[in-house]
Amino acid sequence: MIQAFHVYKQYDRESCALSDVTVHVNKGEFCFLTGPSGAGKTTFLKLVFREELPSQGQIIVGGRNVTAIPDGQIPLLRRSIGVVFQDFKLLKRRTILENVAFVLKILTVSSKEQKRRAFTALKSVGLHHKMHAYPLQLSGGEQQRVAIARALINDPMLLLADEPTGNLDPDMTMEIMTLFQEVNSRGTTVLVATHDREMIQRLGKRVIALEKGRVVTE
Numbered sequence: 001m002i003q004a005f006h007v008y009k010q011y012d013r014e015s016c017a018l019s020d021v022t023v024h025v026n027k028g029e030f031c032f033l034t035g036p037s038g039a040g041k042t043t044f045l046k047l048v049f050r051e052e053l054p055s056q057g058q059i060i061v062g063g064r065n066v067t068a069i070p071d072g073q074i075p076l077l078r079r080s081i082g083v084v085f086q087d088f089k090l091l092k093r094r095t096i097l098e099n100v101a102f103v104l105k106i107l108t109v110s111s112k113e114q115k116r117r118a119f120t121a122l123k124s125v126g127l128h129h130k131m132h133a134y135p136l137q138l139s140g141g142e143q144q145r146v147a148i149a150r151a152l153i154n155d156p157m158l159l160l161a162d163e164p165t166g167n168l169d170p171d172m173t174m175e176i177m178t179l180f181q182e183v184n185s186r187g188t189t190v191l192v193a194t195h196d197r198e199m200i201q202r203l204g205k206r207v208i209a210l211e212k213g214r215v216v217t218e
Helices: 041-048 071-078 096-106 111-124 140-152 170-185 197-203
Strands: 002-010 016-025 030-034 056-061 081-084 158-162 189-194 206-211 214-217
Touching (some): 016 041, 030 041, 041 056, 096 111, 096 140
C-alpha cells in the first residue's frame, strides 16, 4: 500500500526532517510509526498524502507514484485516503454533522446521501446523538472522534492518523484504537503515528521507529 524508497526531506541547509527512509506498509496492514518529537513522523505522513513533496526519493501509494502525479490529480488521490490530524481541523461554525459530511459535499454527493452517511459515520464513533452540536461544545476526545468519523466517511483504502490519542485519557485511547482495528478488519490499511509506547505494546502491531529522520528499527 505504501512504498517509500530512499526518501529525503530537507526544509533548510541545517536540518533534514527525513534522511534515506525506505519502508513498506502492506495492503491491509495495521502499523505504528513511532519516535520522539521531531523524529519525522508528521513529515512522513504529509508526504504520503501529498501535502508536501520529498527533496529526494519516491513514494508509491496504492500503486501510484505520489511524487510524480500532476497537481490536478491530487484531489483524486486524497479521496482514497482518510487523514486524522493532530489538531482536528474541524470547522467551528459548522455542526459536527456538517463537518463530517464536508468531504462528500466537495464530491457533489446528494444532500440526502451526505446526511445519511455522515450520521452513520458519527454513529460508528458514538456521537450521532450530538450531530447538531458545534465543535467548541464538545470535549477534546469528542472532537477527535468527529475527526475520525470524517476521515472514515468515504471508506478510504488508507487511513493515516497523526498522534490521534495525544489528548485522550487511557480508556478513550483504547476506544479509539479499537475503532481503528475494526476499520482495519474491513480491509483499510492503517498507519498511526504516535509516541505512546504503552499503547503500542498493548496492541502488538508492527512498528516502524524513526529517530532524527532515519528509520532505526522495524
